[in-house]
Amino acid sequence: EVQLVESGGGLVQPGGSLRLSCAASGFTVSSNYMSWVRQAPGKGLEWVSVIYSGGSTYYADSVKGRFTISRDNSKNTLYLQMNSLRAEDTAVYYCARVVAGTLGLLDPWGQGTLVTVSS
C-alpha cells in the first residue's frame, strides 16, 4: 500500500526553524517527484515546493530562500527544512507524491502535520 506519514510539526517562535519529515512506504521517494502543500487554518491549499527525481528543486515565492526541500534515499523520506519562520507560515503541511508523467498532479497525500508559528 502506498502511504505517506508526516511528522515534525509543532509550535515554534517567529524567526525559528523546524524540519518536517514525510516517511513513504509502498514506493521509492527518489524515483518520484515529491511535493509539499500547506493549508493555513480555515484557508485553501497552497503549493510550497517540489523535488524532482533528478534532484532539481522549486519553491513558491512565499517560501523561497527560507525553506529547503530534500530527501534521504536510504530512509525513503522527504524533508522540508523551514527557517526564518513567520506567523503566516502557520498551517497544516502535507506531503504528496506527484503522479508520474505530470508536473503537479498529487496523489496520494499524507495526513498532514501542523506547524504553528507564534510567540
Next chain:
Amino acid sequence: EIVMTQSPATLSVSPGERATLSCRASQSVSSNLAWYQQKPGQAPRLLIYGASTRATGIPARFSGSGSGTEFTLTISSLQSEDFAVYYCQQYNNWPFFGQGTKLEIK
C-alpha cells in the same frame, strides 16, 4: 502564475439532488485539471484528473468536464458523505489551486 477561480464559494444542495461546481483558469491549462475533495480534519483526496477521468475508487456519480479555461465538477445525486470542500487544481505547470467550494446540506 495561473490563477484558478472557483464558483460559487458555498453551494447549498439537498441530498439526492445534483450539484454543479465551476472552476476557471486565467489561461489555458489544456486538460491538466484535477478536482480534490476535502473533509474536515482530513487530507485532500483526488477525485478527478485529466479534467474528466475519475480516480481509482471514485463513484460514478462524480463527473468532470471542460478543457482550456472552463471546467465543471458534477455530482449527480448527492449522498451525505459528499458534503465537503472541493478544490480544483491545474497541473499544467506548478500546481495552483482554486480557493475551494464548500458544498453544504440545504
